[in-house]
Amino acid sequence: EVAGGVRSFRLKAGSGLTELLPGVSFRTMGYNGTFLGPTLRAARGETVRVAVTNGLTTATTAHWHGMCLPAAQDGTPHQSISRGETWTAEWTVDQPAATLWYHPHPHGQTEEQVVRGLAGLFLIDEAVDDAGAAGLPSEYGVDDIPLILQDVAVASGGRTEGGRTQAPVGRLGNTVLANGTHQAHFAASTPLLRLRVLNASSARCYNLGLKGGGRLWLVGTDGGLVPDPTALERVLLSPGERAEVLVELAPGADVVLRSFTHELGMGGDEELAGARDEFDLLRISGPAGGVSAGIPASLPAPELSSLPAGPPQGATVRTFNLGEKSINGATMAMDRIDLSVPAGAVELWRVENSSDHAHNFHVHGVQFRVRSVTGKDGAGMAAQLGWKDTVLVRPGESVDLVVPFGKHTDPDVPYMYHCHLLWHEDQGMMGQFTVV
Numbered sequence: 001e002v003a004g005g006v007r008s009f010r011l012k013a014g015s016g017l018t019e020l021l022p023g024v025s026f027r028t029m030g031y032n033g034t035f036l037g038p039t040l041r042a043a044r045g046e047t048v049r050v051a052v053t054n055g056l057t058t059a060t061t062a063h064w065h066g067m068c069l070p071a072a073q074d075g076t077p078h079q080s081i082s083r084g085e086t087w088t089a090e091w092t093v094d095q096p097a098a099t100l101w102y103h104p105h106p107h108g109q110t111e112e113q114v115v116r117g118l119a120g121l122f123l124i125d126e127a128v129d130d131a132g133a134a135g136l137p138s139e140y141g142v143d144d145i146p147l148i149l150q151d152v153a154v155a156s157g158g159r160t161e162g163g164r165t166q167a168p169v170g171r172l173g174n175t176v177l178a179n180g181t182h183q184a185h186f187a188a189s190t191p192l193l194r195l196r197v198l199n200a201s202s203a204r205c206y207n208l209g210l211k212g213g214g215r216l217w218l219v220g221t222d223g224g225l226v227p228d229p230t231a232l233e234r235v236l237l238s239p240g241e242r243a244e245v246l247v248e249l250a251p252g253a254d255v256v257l258r259s260f261t262h263e264l265g266m267g268g269d270e271e272l273a274g275a276r277d278e279f280d281l282l283r284i285s286g287p288a289g290g291v292s293a294g295i296p297a298s299l300p301a302p303e304l305s306s307l308p309a310g311p312p313q314g315a316t317v318r319t320f321n322l323g324e325k326s327i328n329g330a331t332m333a334m335d336r337i338d339l340s341v342p343a344g345a346v347e348l349w350r351v352e353n354s355s356d357h358a359h360n361f362h363v364h365g366v367q368f369r370v371r372s373v374t375g376k377d378g379a380g381m382a383a384q385l386g387w388k389d390t391v392l393v394r395p396g397e398s399v400d401l402v403v404p405f406g407k408h409t410d411p412d413v414p415y416m417y418h419c420h421l422l423w424h425e426d427q428g429m430m431g432q433f434t435v436v
C-alpha cells in the first residue's frame, strides 16, 4: 500500500501445522500464513514502512538482510518484539536493485525460527527500471522467478517430521524444498528464465548446476547485478547468500536445477557438513515454442565501477579471526560494542578462518566487495562478483573485503557481523559495531 509517498507493509509472524510433503505435516512458522512470507518489493528512493506483529509464543525480531539502513531499523536482537506486540521499521531505500531477504534475529533463537519457515524475499528495484530494457527477464512469477531453498527433516519411513542431523555446521535436513515445495516443477512460458535463488537454510550449502550439463548465467549476487553475465557450471551458495541466474530453454526442453557435491575444505568432516549430498531442486519444462533473444551482453550495474577493487590508501584494516564458534576469541555479548567505524569510511576487513570448519561471514547495514580469497583453495571467486553481504570462508582461507560504510550514524545502537550458519550465530559467533 502506498500513501503519502510511503510504501507500507504488514507482516504477522505466526505458527501452525503445514503439510510440506504429501502426508507429512510439520510444525511451521510463517509471516501472514503458516510457512514463509510474502515477497516485499520497493524501489530505490522510496520510503518503506513495515509493521511487524509477533503472533508467536516467544520473542522475535524482523531483520532486513542486505539492506543499508539505520541500525535502529535493522531488526537485530536489540529491536526485540515481544509476544503480541507490533514493531514498525521505517527507512528510505538507498541502494542498487537487488534480491534481499528478511528473517528473524532473536538472540539465540534465530535457527529455530528461520528453519521453521520465517523467511521471505525483499526485492529492490531501480527508481527507473532498466532491467527489462537490458534484456533481463523482469516479469515476477512469469520469467523472473523467486526460489527459496530450505532443507527439512523427514523421519525414516517418510511419514513424519524427523529429527535433524546435528552436524558441526549446524542442523541439516534430509529433504530440500524450493518455495516450500518438494520436487518442485515450473512450466515456463518463455525461453529465458531468471531465477532469484536464496539459500534460507541454517547450515546447508547448495552447489547449483543443471543436471545433464548446460550453463547457468550468473547475473546477480547478494547486493545487485554483476557487470556482465558470467557463464558458470556451478554456483555455490552458503546460507544467507543469493544468486540470480539466467537459464535458457529450448522449445520442449526439460531441465533440472540440481545441487551437486562440493568442497568445503573440512577434510573428514566434509560428509557431515552435507557437502556430499545431491538434491534435485526444481524441474523446469521449456515453452512449446519461441526462441530466446539470448543472454544480454552487459547489465545495468553502473555503481560497480564506482568502487575500486582495493581500499583507499591508508584505509583501516581490521582482522576477524573465525574460531570454532567465536570471532577474535570472543562470543556475542549484547552490551559489548566490539568496534566503531566512522560514517562513510571504506575499510579493509580481513576474515581468516583458523578453525577446522567452514563458516560464512555476514555484515549488516552494508554491501561489500570481495577483493581476494587466499589459502589452500581460491575457488569460488566467480560467484563472489558484484556486491556481497555474506561470504563463505573455508578452513585455512583468508578473505579480504572492501567495505564502504554508510552515512547512518548511531553511537548507541549497533549493527552485527556474524557467521550466517545459524547455529553458530545462536552460539554467539557474532560481534557488534557502531557507525559514528
Ligand code: C2O
Binding pocket: 063, 065, 103, 105, 240, 362, 364, 416, 418, 420
Ligand atoms: Cu541474515 Cu544478521 O542476518
Ligand code: CU
Binding pocket: 063, 064, 065, 066, 362, 363, 364, 365
Ligand atoms: Cu543481515
Ligand code: CU
Binding pocket: 358, 359, 360, 419, 420, 421, 424, 425, 429
Ligand atoms: Cu560458523
